[in-house]
Amino acid sequence: MxxxxxxxxxxxxxxxxxxxxxxxxxxxxxxxxxxxxxxxxxxxxxxxxxxxxxxxxxxxxxxxxxxxxxxxxxxxxxxxxxxxxxxxxxxxxxxxxxxxxxxxxxxxxxxxxxxxxxxxxxxxxxxxxxLDSVAIASATLFLVWIAFxxxxxxxxxxxxxxxxxxxxxxxxxxxxxxxxxxxxxxxxxxxxxxxxxxxxxxxxxxxxxxxxxxxxxxxxxxxxxxxxxxxxxxxxxxxxxxxxxxxxxxxxxxxxGEKAVSNIGFRRKGFLLFIFPILMLLVEGFVVRDLLIFLSIMLFHESVTTYVQGYAQNEILLKKEKEMNRMLEEKIQQRTKEIIAKNQELEGKNRELDFLSNQDTVTNLYNRRYFMNALESECTSLKQGETIGLMFIDVDRFKTINDTYGHYIGDELLISLSKRLQSLCTDNVLLARMGGDEFVLRYRGSYGYQELEEFARAISSECGKAIEVEQYAFQVSMSIGISLYPVDAKDFQTLLKNADIAMYQAKACGHGNCVSYDINFTNKLRHKNDIEILLKQADFEKDFEVFYQPQFSIPHKKLVGIEALLRWNNLEMGYISPAEFIPIAEEISYINPIGEWVMGKAIRQISIWNEMYDFDLKVGINVSPVQLENKTMIPALADLMRKYAVRPENIDIEITESIAIEGEHKIKQIDTLFEGLGVSISVDDFGTGYSSLSYLKHFPFERIKIAKPLVDAIAYANYDMQIVKSIIQLAKSIGMKTIAEGVETQEQFDILAELGCDEIQGFLLGKPVPADEFEVCYFGQACNKERKKDSKRNVIHILPAYHEGGGADSNALAEM
Missing domain, CATH: 1.20.1070 (Rhopdopsin 7-helix transmembrane proteins)
Structure with a gap:
């Protein structure tokens, strides 16, 4: 601003x-x-x-x-x-x-x-x-003479x-x-x-x-x-x-910029002199004498320039050669002195080796070994009233830079960052590189969290400025964790661990954040580790269950589809939310077997229901962006469709809107990935902040699922209602269907119907339930009776007897 x-x-x-x-x-x-x-x-x-x-x-x-x-x-x-x-x-x-x-x-x-x-x-x-000045001045003066x-x-x-x-x-x-x-x-x-x-x-x-x-x-x-x-x-x-x-x-x-411009180089500029004869032609027309004068100037300039440039390049090489000779002579002299004073040379080498053992070879900062020894010593010798503040810094998305531009560019970026960090250090600050893209700073004095957080903001501000490395420009952010001794820890190892935990909490909040350590972080990390262990020990058939939530058309409340949702009820921890264990499963690459298991269950179930009740319902299956990188996912999906004889029209792959942040290229890759199967693709949680409406034209999707936070607010927030209205109108204009998630009230239903939304999903008409309960609610005896009347219809009417409570009473009817 x-x-x-x-x-x-x-x-x-x-x-x-x-x-x-x-x-x-x-x-x-x-x-x-x-x-x-x-x-x-x-x-x-x-x-x-x-x-x-x-x-x-x-x-x-x-x-x-x-x-x-x-x-x-x-x-x-x-x-x-x-x-x-x-x-x-x-x-x-x-x-x-x-x-x-x-x-x-x-x-x-x-x-x-x-x-x-x-x-x-x-x-x-x-x-x-x-030479350039004479050529330009001559041509300019002659052109001015012609013109004036x-x-x-x-x-x-x-x-x-x-x-x-x-x-x-x-x-x-x-x-x-x-x-x-x-x-x-x-x-x-x-x-x-x-x-x-x-x-x-x-x-x-x-x-x-x-x-x-x-x-x-x-x-x-x-x-x-x-x-x-x-x-x-x-x-x-x-x-x-x-x-x-x-x-x-x-x-x-x-x-x-970092490299000054020079008039010695390989870039040819002689063609620019053609501007003068062109201007001459515009001013007085074609005059042979004047044209020959301009051509003579150009020829003279180009001929002499070739000689001067060659001479200048040779002069540069000669200077480099002289410099190398000078350096070689110095090396010889230095070596001679070293031979004469062998004992002094050995002592110097020992001191140098000791220095290198404590120094990072890329940034020339202190390394992890030196920092740990220094931190341990200072924690044991801390005076009364003093504190040690520790900042653990991690460069956000550094791995992406390394993978994209190479390790040389990554190292140069680290060197630039280390110099900026050094410029912010005073006498009471110790700076070191822990390895990779991680740095630590130790502040010794009478510091509290407020002062350390101000230092951290200054570091983020300085290091967040653009950094130029050769022809590239980077603007990086840093996640910073802060821990204070002896407030947060009683020894140096715990101090470092707590700062590391705070740093990971900062990364979890988004890039470029600074977080001070809190005991709750340790509890969260322990809880996360417990879930990770239980995930690896989980028996899919015993611990996991697939729930199904109905999807209805508007305004007639016709059942047109089902979404398969994974639930985990662990014997030790009880019910664990998908919002907790799915990101962990993605992080440890355990989402791939879980995802294939869910696909198998969902495809098998829709096959049974469509065949048993003569329906043509579609099942929605959520696919993580991590699964898209797995080469076995598409073959596994194709095998399951063949195994259970399910047509592509009955499968809808739901991909989260966050994939839009990867760009149009990634979206086209997804389109290419699924086009051979013929299944439909929906973009899930649309409107949660990753993409704008302009991205819709790039989506190869058949349906947009409007996110629940937007649906929650449409009844009382005009701004959210206008966003939903824009999504629906734009989707219709480009031939996409829209379905609203999380519809819980009749007022929300009426507004969505008025706005022209195609389908809804939410507690108003049905909660996620296990397969057997879903079958009782929607495919009961009444459905079998009605099916005999008109076996050609492919939708089910849910009468008002089925309400937002999620259960099904004896009057709930189903029509084919």
């Missing part, structure tokens, strides 16, 4: 520019004359704000001052224009004050370019720079003009040539976006000013015309570049 507020001035400037452009197009001079100084002032403020940025070089600050002064001078001139025109009734073009103010903009912009060149070009190859000095009248008009016009004209030529020379000379490195924007804006300003003087000398200039729009556009582009710099896309030196 804070960043959005910072962008408001640039948005305002863009809006004013748009209005000014419209005023110029429709010749509304009064509006244009008023808007011009207002827009100039907004742009001046945007650029001048950069002057007060702390981390910048002195020359860079001077540049912002010059750009600000140039815009301010122009603002004054535009304001004076209005004053002269509307208050004094004098032609502003006759005012020397206004002309001098406009001219000062050229002066300040040119000075800013000089500052830029002084910093940027000091390490460039001088010969190549001179071909006739005696043009020469007399320009030379006989006012001093402001002559100075501006000269500065325009100099500035355009300077910008083009710099752009033309960059042969290595990537130019930052803000530099591209600012140089483009400055170049556009010079072009606009040249165009102005062309009309000025010809006597055809009209205020608030296209040339004034070009002026405004150039200032706006410079302002946008200043905003990009202020938001950190440039580095402290104001120009480059």
């Amino acid at each position: 804070d960043k959005d507020r910072k962008l408001e001035p640039i948005i305002i400037a863009c809006m004013i520019f748009l209005l000014y452009t419209i005023a110029a197009i429709y010749k509304v001079d009064l509006l244009g004359n008023i808007l011009a100084p207002i827009m100039d002032l907004v742009i001046f403020v945007l650029i001048f704000m950069n002057v007060f940025e702390k981390k910048q070089a002195r020359m860079v600050r001077a540049e912002w001052i010059c750009f600000s002064a140039g815009i301010l001078s122009w603002t004054f001139a535009d304001a004076a224009w209005c004053f002269y025109l509307y208050y004094l009734g004098i032609d502003p073009q006759m005012s020397r004050l206004i002309n001098y103010s406009y001219m000062l903009t050229n002066v300040f912009f040119t000075i800013a370019l000089v500052f830029f060149a002084k910093v940027q070009l000091k390490k460039w190859n001088g010969i190549q720079l001179i 000095f071909q006739s005696v009248e043009s020469i007399v008009g320009i030379l006989g003009g006012e001093i402001t016009a002559l100075i501006s004209f000269a500065l325009n030529i100099t500035g355009m040539a300077g910008v083009f020379i710099w752009s033309f000379s960059v042969r290595k490195g990537k130019v930052p976006k803000h530099v591209v924007m600012i140089s483009t804006g400055v170049f556009l300003y010079y072009v606009a000013d040249m165009y102005y003087y062309n009309t000025y000398f010809a006597g055809t200039y009209i205020p608030n015309s296209i040339v004034d729009v070009l002026y405004a556009a150039s200032f706006l582009i410079i302002a946008i570049g200043s905003v990009l710099w202020r938001y950190g896309l440039g580095q402290e030196n104001g120009y480059t």
